[in-house]
Amino acid sequence: MPEGHTLHRLARRQQRLFGGQRVRVSSPQGRFADGAAEVDGLTFHAAEAWGKHLVHRYRDGRTERLVHIHLGLYGGFTELTVPVPAPVGQVRLRIESETAATDLRGPTACEIYHPADLETLIARLGPDPLRRDADPDRAWSAISRSARPVGALLMDQKVIAGIGNVYRAEILFRAGIDPMRPGKRVLREEFDALWSDLVGLMKIGVRRGRIHVIRPGDDSGAPAYAPNRPRTYVYRRAGEPCRICGTAVLMADLEGRKLYWCPVCQT
Template sequence: MPEGHTLHRLARRQQRLFGGRRVRVTSPQGRFADGAAAVDGMTFHAAEAWGKHLLHRYRDGRTEQMVHIHLGLYGAFTELTAPLPEPVGQVRLRIETEDTGTDLRGPTACEIYHPVDLDALIARLGPDPLRRDADPERAWAAMSRSSRPIGALLMDQKVIAGIGNVYRAEVLFRAGIDPMRPGKRLLRTEFDEMWLDLVALMKVGVRRGRIHVIRPEDDHGAPAYAANRPRTYVYRRAGEPCRICGTPVLLAELEARKLYWCPVCQE
């Protein structure tokens, strides 16, 4: 599932492609036919991300419509250039102008949103480190009174929105925090440093289009866990020596997700 920086980067890209332009919106697959018809011919006003959720805003005079998209595990956009080809496969949503377009396939959600729906979404999400209006106090309040492991809290979208397994593993390593430590034992200074690190790392992800977490002085040695991926400290490196101390990286399952950490550097 894409992490939050991917959605913010996607929102920026779609804003550049469609912002301020009248668009044709269709649902070749048919599963979003009514929603597509509701916004077809309107002006694409804005695209924005809230954690792992993408919102499109369309306007026609004083009328505004919103489309909410959650990519889930399999959702993806494909950009198109004119002349646009005929839709291939299960295209849930197609947005197009005279010279460009995009196809959406396989999302978990693609639906018309009303203001009450947006309010409910924002209410159930924690602060998003990539949004200017993010309030880290909400995340601190949730963590500091919880007995759940910090590693689980970081992946809980109700605590912090947009964090996935890679950022979870890497920010905890960079902070030297044991992912199994209960949230209520996290120091405020540790939380503040971790929050600022998340903001900085995720901004790099938006700019570069990929996660980059290794400090310059550590960016050497063993290759990345997969081709065309940047190096990581612990993510997907179970059994390999820690880049800092040489201790084998551990792997466990925490709330049905794989967890990676160094038992020495993260005491």
Template sequence: MPEGHTLHRLARLHQRRFAREPVMVSSPQGRFADGAAAVNGRVLKKATAWGKHLFHHYDGGRVVHVHLGLYGTFNEAPVPMPLPVGQVRMRMIGTEYGTDLRGPTVCEVIEVPDIDDIVARLGPDPLRRDADGSLAWARIRKSRRPIGALLMDQSVLAGVGNVYRNELLYRHRIDPYRPGTRIDESEFDAMWVDLVELMRVGLRRGKIITIRREDDHGFPSYRPGRPRTYVYRRAGEPCRICGTGIRTAVLEGRNLFWCPNCQK
């Protein structure tokens, strides 16, 4: 599932390529036909993101809300675009570029006030300038759930996915099964500062980078195309720091990775 930096990059891209001009919106697949008709030909005022949610704001107060989920993707192309291939939920065509959306969990038209309802269910987004990490800390310190689960809870932190979760805990040598009630405020503050910086790097570079240069000893990633990581998808491989085999388990439906020696 794309993590928060991916949605913020999409918002910036769509802002640059489609904003302040009329956009032709259609649904070749047909599942978004009514929504597409509601915004077709309108001016896209801006594109924004909060966590893993993308919002296209059109004049007249209508907003296209997209959540990519596990399988959703946008595919950009210059115009004229070729005929749609496969199940294209939404096609946007601007002056110079177009994009096809396939496989999202959510693609719907909402009104501006509905955005507040969605955001109210989310925790702070580390990539937003107005993010307040203390709101996440207030929820973590009262919960007995494992910190490894809390970091993935979008109502606690918006935009954090499985890669950042696993890598952040390793970087701070925290056992993913430690309850939130046993996380010190100083530990959380250090994680928050680190997370903000890591996700900003992801936003700038377009890829997740978590390994400190001094720790990158050349062990291969899980497979070509995967990010080079400390623990994520490295089950059974030696820890980059201590050489202990990386362990894996399923925590609340998602794969967890950690070093049992470094993260005691």
């Protein structure tokens, strides 16, 4: 599932492609036909991200309509050349302007939202490190009162929005925090450092279009866990030597997701 930096990068890209333009919107697959008809011919006003959620704002004068998209595990956008070719495969949503076009396939959600729906979504999400209005105190309050492992809390979108398995594993390693440590045993200064590091790393992800977590001084030259994947300290490196101390990286299941950490560097 794409992590938060991917959605913010996507929102910025779509804002550049379609912002301020009257667009044609369709659902070749048919599953979003009624929703597409509601926004077809309107002006694409904005694309915004909250964690792993993408929201398109369409306007017709003072009237605004919203489309909420969650890519899930299999969703993705494909940019098209203009004039656009005939749809291929199960295209849930197609957006076209005079100069650009994109197809959406396989999302978990693609639906019309009303303002109240967006308010409900934002209310149930934790702060998004990539948003200027993010309040880290909300995340700290949730973590500092919980007996759940901090590694589980960081994956809870109600605590912090946008973190996925890669960022979870890597920021805990960089902070030297054992992912099994209860949230209420994390010190405030540790959390503040972790939040600051997360903001910086996710901004790099937005700029580069990929996760980058290895500090220059820690770069031993060990390859990524798979071709065309980010080079990581611990994520997907179970049994491999830690880049810092050489100890074998551990893996365990935590609340249904694979967790990676170094038992020596993370205490």
